[in-house]
Amino acid sequence: MVEELAKSLGGALVQTHTSWVIILKDIVYKVKKPVNFGFLDYSTLEKRKENCDKEVVLNRRLCPWVYIGVVPISEVGGKWRIEDDRNVVEYAVKMRRIPDKRLLLNRLGETTAEDMVKVARVVAEFHLSADRVDEFGKPEVMKFNTDENFMQTEKYIGTTIMKEDYEFIKDRTDRFYETYEELFYKRIKEGRIRDGHGDIRLEHVAFLEEGVCIFDCIEFNDRFRYGDVLNDMCFLSMELDFFGREDLRGVYEEEYLKRTKDPEFSIFLPFFKCYRAYVRGKVTSFLLDDPHVPEEEKEKAKEKARKLFKLARRYAQEIKLT
CATH class of the missing domain: 3.90.1200 (Aminoglycoside 3'-phosphotransferase; Chain: A, domain 2)
Incomplete structure (x- = not known):
């Protein structure tokens, strides 16, 4: 589903062991994977939403210009749709993309x-x-x-x-x-x-x-x-x-x-x-x-x-x- 979503948005998909990251021209969406490593628990939708909210709040302390907010992902007609709250199945952290040359x-x-x-x-x-x-x-x-x-x-x-x-x-x-x-x-x-x-x-x-x-x-x-x-x-x-x-x-x-x-x-x-x-x-x-x-x-x-x-x-x- 995430691969299809990234393709529909015209973005590149990068994976870590904890997240899917959809990279667009100016925006990045980060979706947490349903995993539990003990020290990290994203195993339920509620926990993923909670950690998305926490990620935005905590990171705005040192980077207020990049963290836009938490957006819903809904499944509509058998496909995932970003920033759509009709039938929420996931959440994503929405961020402004930081150019690599700025790092x-x-x-x-x-x-x-x-x-x-x-x-x-x-x-x-x-x-x-x-x-x-x-x-x-x-x-x-x-x-x-x-x-x-x-x-x-x-x-x-x-x-x-x-x-x-x-x-x-x-x-x-x-x-x-x-x-x-x-x-x-x-x-x-x-x-x-x-x-x-x-x-x-x-x-x-x-x-x-x-x-x-x-x-x-x-x-x-x-x-x-x-x-x-x-x-x-x-x-x-x-x-x-x-x-x-x-x-x-x-x-x-x-x-x-x-x-x-x-x-x-x-x-x-x-x-x-x-x-x-x-x-x-x-x-x-x-x-x-x-x-x-x-x-x-x-x-x-x-x-x-x-x-x-x-x-x-x-x-x-x-x-x-x-």
């Missing part, structure tokens, strides 16, 4: 320090005004995530991560909790645990005529969006390092610190960057176990995962332990 990922070569200052200001102001979610700042909450990472990547030792690096990163991470337990609670008390974006990556930052747009935040699981503001902002730092733009990363971090005046910035930043690089290394390693991924793609994934884990090791070395 930070596709313009790294021409992005200036001034551009990154603008991005940092947007992220900083967002974090300063976002809702507090104090309970998600407890060290045991973060440790649950890092413990899970180490458990899930043990099988890749010798394939995408060296045993020495695995043990080094794990040791530095565990010692960080012991060394700075009091600072975790200080950050909670000072309101540095917020409802953030959850996925501030190069491909989710766009430079539009209206301003900097940061889109596609995590709506399907609050736990992945809630946390320390530095953990939210530094995903972009890590990706800039990964793509060799340490100069832009430096500008971004400097301006963010200038705006937020975060007293633990230098202590927590390498810890969270290590976490972000490690997660990406883990997720990329997962592709090696997917029977649907061609061998050529698996080789590329293996090299990328190795590079990400080496980056995590570099950040782990920067963690200050007393």
Whole structure:
């Protein structure tokens, strides 16, 4: 039905493991698939509608110009019709299409320090005004995530991560909790645990005529969006390092610190960057176990995962332990 709908609209259809995306000249419709992965549940029409609504509300915080709203899809005469409420069978998020050339990922070569200052200001102001979610700042909450990472990547030792690096990163991470337990609670008390974006990556930052747009935040699981503001902002730092733009990363971090005046910035930043690089290394390693991924793609994934884990090791070395 979705394929037929895309064809009737004259659009291209792109699929992810969670959505169908119909791309037109100026508009994009995103339809959620009826799937349940545990951490994400779109299994009923009611849940899909709820998550469509949530996606629009949350993303308008950082990208108000792109998210138009939620529209119904009806089945009429055996065919799906978009923005028709006669016999609703699905819902879609309606968005303005962002040109590929506007994405930070596709313009790294021409992005200036001034551009990154603008991005940092947007992220900083967002974090300063976002809702507090104090309970998600407890060290045991973060440790649950890092413990899970180490458990899930043990099988890749010798394939995408060296045993020495695995043990080094794990040791530095565990010692960080012991060394700075009091600072975790200080950050909670000072309101540095917020409802953030959850996925501030190069491909989710766009430079539009209206301003900097940061889109596609995590709506399907609050736990992945809630946390320390530095953990939210530094995903972009890590990706800039990964793509060799340490100069832009430096500008971004400097301006963010200038705006937020975060007293633990230098202590927590390498810890969270290590976490972000490690997660990406883990997720990329997962592709090696997917029977649907061609061998050529698996080789590329293996090299990328190795590079990400080496980056995590570099950040782990920067963690200050007393």
